[in-house]
Amino acid sequence: xxxxxxxxxxxxxxxxxxxxxxxxxxxxxxxxxxxxxxxxxxxxxxxxxxxxxxxxxxxxxxxxxxxxxxxxxxxxxxxxxxxxxxxxxxxxxxxxxxxxxxxxxxxxxxxxxxxxxxxxxxxxxxxxxxxxxxxxxxxxxxxxxxxxxxxxxxxxxxxxxxxxxxxxxxxxxxxxxxxxxxxxxxxxxxxxxxxxxxxxxxxxxxxxxxxxxxxxxxxxxxxxxxxxxxxxxxxxxxxxxxxxxxxxxxxxxxxxxxxxxxxxxxxxxxxxxxxxxxxxxxxxxxxxxxxxxxxxxxxxxxxxxxxxxxxxxxxxxxxxxxxxxxxxxxxxxxxxxxxxxxxxxxxxxxxxxxxxxxxxxxxxxxxxxxxxxxxxxxxxxxxxxxxxxxxxxxxxxxx
Amino acid sequence: xxxxxxxxxxxxxxxxxxxxxxxxxxxxxxxxxxxxxxxxxxxxxxxxxxxxxxxxxxxxxxxxxxxxxxxxxxxxxxxxxxxxxxxxxxxxxxxxxxxxxxxxxxxxxxxxxxxxxxxxxxxxxxxxxxxxxxxxxxxxxxxxxxxxxxxxxxxxxxxxxxxxxxxxxxxxxxxxxxxxxxxxxxxxxxxxxxxxxxxxxxxxxxxxxxxxxxxxxxxxxxxxxxxxxxxxxxxxxxxxxxxxxxxxxxxxxxxxxxxxxxxxxxxxxxxxxxxxxxxxxxxxxxxxxxxxxxxxxxxxxxxxxxxxxxxxxxxxxxxxxxxxxxxxxxxxxxxxxxxxxxxxxxxxxxxxxxxxxx
Numbered sequence: 001x002x003x004x005x006x007x008x009x010x011x012x013x014x015x016x017x018x019x020x021x022x023x024x025x026x027x028x029x030x031x032x033x034x035x036x037x038x039x040x041x042x043x044x045x046x047x048x049x050x051x052x053x054x055x056x057x058x059x060x061x062x063x064x065x066x067x068x069x070x071x072x073x074x075x076x077x078x079x080x081x082x083x084x085x086x087x088x089x090x091x092x093x094x095x096x097x098x099x100x101x102x103x104x105x106x107x108x109x110x111x112x113x114x115x116x117x118x119x120x121x122x123x124x125x126x127x128x129x130x131x132x133x134x135x136x137x138x139x140x141x142x143x144x145x146x147x148x149x150x151x152x153x154x155x156x157x158x159x160x161x162x163x164x165x166x167x168x169x170x171x172x173x174x175x176x177x178x179x180x181x182x183x184x185x186x187x188x189x190x191x192x193x194x195x196x197x198x199x200x201x202x203x204x205x206x207x208x209x210x211x212x213x214x215x216x217x218x219x220x221x222x223x224x225x226x227x228x229x230x231x232x233x234x235x236x237x238x239x240x241x242x243x244x245x246x247x248x249x250x251x252x253x254x255x256x257x258x259x260x261x262x263x264x265x266x267x268x269x270x271x272x273x274x275x276x277x278x279x280x281x282x283x284x285x286x287x288x289x290x291x292x293x294x295x296x297x298x299x300x301x302x303x304x305x306x307x308x309x310x311x312x313x314x315x316x317x318x319x320x321x322x323x324x325x326x327x328x329x330x331x332x333x334x335x336x337x338x339x340x341x342x343x344x345x346x347x348x349x350x351x352x353x354x355x356x357x358x359x360x361x362x363x364x365x366x367x368x369x370x371x372x373x374x375x376x377x378x379x380x381x382x383x384x385x386x387x388x389x390x391x392x393x394x395x396x397x398x399x
Numbered sequence: 400x401x402x403x404x405x406x407x408x409x410x411x412x413x414x415x416x417x418x419x420x421x422x423x424x425x426x427x428x429x430x431x432x433x434x435x436x437x438x439x440x441x442x443x444x445x446x447x448x449x450x451x452x453x454x455x456x457x458x459x460x461x462x463x464x465x466x467x468x469x470x471x472x473x474x475x476x477x478x479x480x481x482x483x484x485x486x487x488x489x490x491x492x493x494x495x496x497x498x499x500x501x502x503x504x505x506x507x508x509x510x511x512x513x514x515x516x517x518x519x520x521x522x523x524x525x526x527x528x529x530x531x532x533x534x535x536x537x538x539x540x541x542x543x544x545x546x547x548x549x550x551x552x553x554x555x556x557x558x559x560x561x562x563x564x565x566x567x568x569x570x571x572x573x574x575x576x577x578x579x580x581x582x583x584x585x586x587x588x589x590x591x592x593x594x595x596x597x598x599x600x601x602x603x604x605x606x607x608x609x610x611x612x613x614x615x616x617x618x619x620x621x622x623x624x625x626x627x628x629x630x631x632x633x634x635x636x637x638x639x640x641x642x643x644x645x646x647x648x649x650x651x652x653x654x655x656x657x658x659x660x661x662x663x664x665x666x667x668x669x670x671x672x673x674x675x676x677x678x679x680x681x682x683x684x685x686x687x688x689x690x691x692x693x694x695x696x697x698x699x700x701x702x703x704x705x706x707x708x709x710x711x712x713x714x715x716x717x718x719x720x721x722x723x724x725x726x727x728x729x730x731x732x733x734x735x736x737x738x739x740x741x742x743x744x745x746x747x748x749x750x751x752x753x754x755x756x757x
Contacts, residue, residue: 092747231748271697271742274685275716279465285447286440286472294447299686 003084005112005147006160013115013127014134015147021166023081024108024141026393027070031105034142035061037133047125053095054122060380061102069106069381073389078396081108082190083166085392088158088180090171091116093230097148098126099379100169106381107392110145112161119150159183167392170194192391194235194384197343198314200334201226201238201373205245205327207349208255219348220258222374226346228267229377232319235384236344236369236376239317240306241325242334244350248327260297267300269320274299277320288316291324309333314341335362342366343384346373400433401426403508403677403703411516411675412731416724419733420458423679426703427711428455431462434709437476441709459681459689463699463714466658470495477502477707488545488657499658505707509661510555512677512704517556519731520651520665521617527582528557529575529616531591531600533564545657546592546622552660553590553619563589563600570603579612586615589647592622596641597632604644613646621653621663625740634670654738655700658710662702664736667729671722674733677703682721682736683714695720695739716742 005017024031042048042058049055059065085104089097097115104111115123127148134143151157162168162183170180170193177193185191201223211219227237243252269277281302284291290306297303302318306326310316316324328334335358345367347355352370359367368385371378381388401422414422434441435452441464445452450462468474475482481502488497501509530550537547554560561578565571578587591600596618604610618641627637634652641647654672655663662677674680681699682690690696698719705711718739727735 229748233748269685270745271685271718272716273745274687275465275467275697275714275742278687278714279467282444282448282465282468283471285444291447293449296448298688 003164005149005164006157009154009157010149010151013119013148013150014130015143018144019084019110019112019147020141020144021084021110023083023110023393024145026079026081026108026389027066027073027106028108030139030141031108032063032066032070034133034139035066035102035105036063037136037139038129039063041133042126042129045125045129047121051122051125053093054125057095057098057126060099066106069389076395078398079108079390079393080396081110081393082188083109084164085109085111085167085169086161086165087111087113087169088171088176089113089115093234094120094122095126096171096379097123100171101146101148103381103388104167104169104392105142105145107389109167109392112147112149112165114158114161115148115150155179155183162189165189167191169388169392190391192386192388196341197235197384198317198341199236199238199344199346199376200240200242200342201346201348202242202244202331202350202355203255203347203373204349205243205248205251208251211349216254216258217262219373220255220262222372223259223346224262224266225374226376227323228263228321231273232317232321234377238344238346238376239322239324240313241323242331243325243327244329244331245327246329252325252327256295256297256301256303260301263300263321264298267321269299273320277302277322280319280322284322309337312339313337314339331358335364338364338366340365344369344371344376346371346376348373400429400706401703403512406676406703407511407515409676411512411519411677412673412733414676415732419676419679422676423458423701423703424455427458427461427701428452430703430705430711433706434476434711438474438709440472440474441476458679458701461701461712463712464709466497466656466713466715469497469499469658469708469710473498473500474710475500475708481707486545486548486657486660497658499660499710500708502707505705508704508706510552512661512675513552513663514555516663516665516675516677517553517619520667521556521588521619525556525558526588526617527578527585528554528560528588528590529563529578530554530557530560531563531589531596531618531620533566533568534562535566548657548660549592549621550590557588557590563591564595568595568599570599570607572607572609575611586617587613589616589618589645591618591620593620593624593637593652594622594626596620597627597630597637601637601640601644610643611645614648616645616647617649617651618645618647619651619653619665621655623741624738628740656713656715658708658713659700659702659705661704667727667731667735669728671727671729671735672737673727673729673731673735676733680719680721680734680736682719687714690721692721692723697742698736698738718742 001021002018003021007017039058039061087100097113101111101113162185168191170177173196290308290310291304292307294304302322304324306324355370432452482500483503484501486499537550563575638650652666653663664672666672679701682696684690684696698717699714701712719736721736724734725732
């Protein structure tokens with residue numbers, strides 16, 4: 001069934017006003033082949049190499065990974081996509097629109113993706129690649145099911161798209177969600193809303209003390225990727241590091257000085273960010289009673305020691321490399337402090353089955369991901385507590 | 400604490416680097432200890448950051464407070480009943496304003512130092528004065544801002560203080576001409592905020608095709624170049640228009656902030672902003688470490704004046720460049736510098752940026 005998308009003030013970067021909304025089953029062969037072809041094309045494109053995030057996306061949709069996802073997808077009842085999925089992508093994480101689109105395709109949906117109007121190089125590279133790969137007649141089905149659009153910030157236009165949609169994937173935090181939720185949809189439409197979240201990191205002191213230099217520098221690199229790459233603004237970036245064990249000082253200094261060396265080489269702040277960070281540091285000293293001392297490794301790494309966990313732990317946040325740390329043998333109080341706002345727990349030197357118990361047996365209302373340090377930002381089809389492909393497809397129950 | 404009155408007989412630009420550094424490291428150390436003892440929040444910050452106030456340090460190593468901290472916190476080193484005046488920064492609409500609490504002693508000191516500094520440029524005598532602003536800016540006490548405070552502060556250098564603008568900010572040519580007739584042949588002093596001088600005086604004169612009948616006027620102006628820079632009006636162009644349209648032959652920009660009223664930085668005849676014996680500047684890089692001469696960076700302002708609030712060492716959001724010390728063509732000692740403008744806003748990374756409409 002072809003639906004006509006609104007065209008007033010809308011620019012179609014990929015696709016056009018007519019979109020085929022008959023669904024496919026999840027992990028349809030043509031869809032998988034298309035993503036693999038997109039991966040190959042992006043990887044062979046010299047422009048891709050300048051952008052690690054585009055590279056990450058290209059690597060994610062390579063054949064091996066998509067096949068792995070397909071085999072992990074349960075062999076339960078038959079499923080089909082829901083129809084037309086509308087994606088409201090964030091403007092400041094350039095490649096998220098591409099992941100969102102791929103999730104929609106893998107679920108068997110036609111997709112309208114709203115991309116940022118301040119078109120970044122990454123968005124252009126990926127859209128060009130999609131256009132190029134789709135030109136192959138093999139992928140004419142995909143072509144008919146795809147539109148990448150941009151339009152001025154205007155809820156009236158989003159409302160028209162919403163009215164046509166069977167599913168909406170809303171990035172951009174609480175405010176965007178509230179704004180998009182206020183728009184009418186068909187009664188069967190489902191939303192996946194990626195709300196504002198926060199994350200934490202747990203590291204074991206003994207494991208760190210006995211870590212080799214290689215392990216330590218990998219750990220620091222992983223931690224850097226989880227935090228500094230997005231200035232700590234990503235939902236999956238940790239703000240609080242819980243040191244599990246006793247006598248943390250040696251282990252902590254070892255970690256922080258390794259990180260400092262790395263950050264000094266790889267990270268620079270703009271003047272206003274340095275002021276923002278310094279102001280936040282002093283404001284923390286004033287506002288956070290549990291903070292007893294603050295260590296500044298230059299401007300790059302600033303850490304605030306907490307004698308106890310502050311109330312409303314989700315608000316204990318930093319930016320540009322401002323971290324909070326707390327040493328404890330007992331994760332009990334942490335369990336109590338975990339609210340639904342917590343998304344990811346990154347770990348080092350901890351037994352992951354223990355951490356799983358911490359969440360499941362502890363009956364926590366937050367923490368949807370438990371991943372090693374370095375995997376914090378690794379987006380995939382299991383994200384933010386959703387099995388995205390299942391959520392974006394419907395069951396066909398047969399007796 | 401260091402007694403600033405010991406400097407009241409010294410010319411405000413008489414001390415060279417060595418003489419100044421002898422005074423400053425001790426005086427700033429003493430102010431740091433004073434505020435540590437008197438302002439609980441200041442003490443909290445220093446304690447948690449591990450700064451020992453008793454330790455003497457080089458000037459660059461004293462803790463500096465971001466100006467923004469005064470917007471979100473009421474920082475004072477005096478009991479509430481000693482406050483005689485609360486100054487606020489102008490601040491762009493919608494933003495918090497800084498609140499600066501003054502006791503009598505600090506307010507008096509600010510006035511004395513301002514006189515000492517400004518007199519070095521315009522002489523000790525009061526001059527007939529034209530304020531390039533509307534009277535309502537100072538009379539409307541409900542919105543008593545840095546602009547109002549600036550006008551009142553500088554009015555003490557004038558006599559027959561006359562406002563050049565009507566309450567709707569349009570030019571009051573009649574008042575100006577009456578003023579000019581009365582003071583023919585005298586040197587007159589003008590004072591105003593940079594963008595108001597440009598917008599409401601110079602542009603208005605152009606539109607009305609008028610010129611002011613002065614031939615020897617001095618203008619002191621401040622408040623920032625941002626709005627003029629937006630219209631691509633540079634210092635040279637500004638001065639040319641002042642000369643041609645308003646008969647202003649001597650122009651002094653000043654740089655300062657409400658957080659350090661009194662110890663302002665005046666622009667000399669050579670076009671440089673100068674630190675006086677009461678003030679100093681340090682330029683810091685994006686890592687907040689001090690930079691050498693001729694490298695642009697964040698401007699840290701040091702003042703010997705603040706006693707009633709911990710504003711003696713501040714880091715601003717302005718980008719400036721230190722040009723030299725003790726060797727300016729104008730003959731004044733001390734560091735001289737220029738201001739490039741506000742630090743640019745940075746792009747936000749992260750996933751919770753929204754771009755939907757409201």
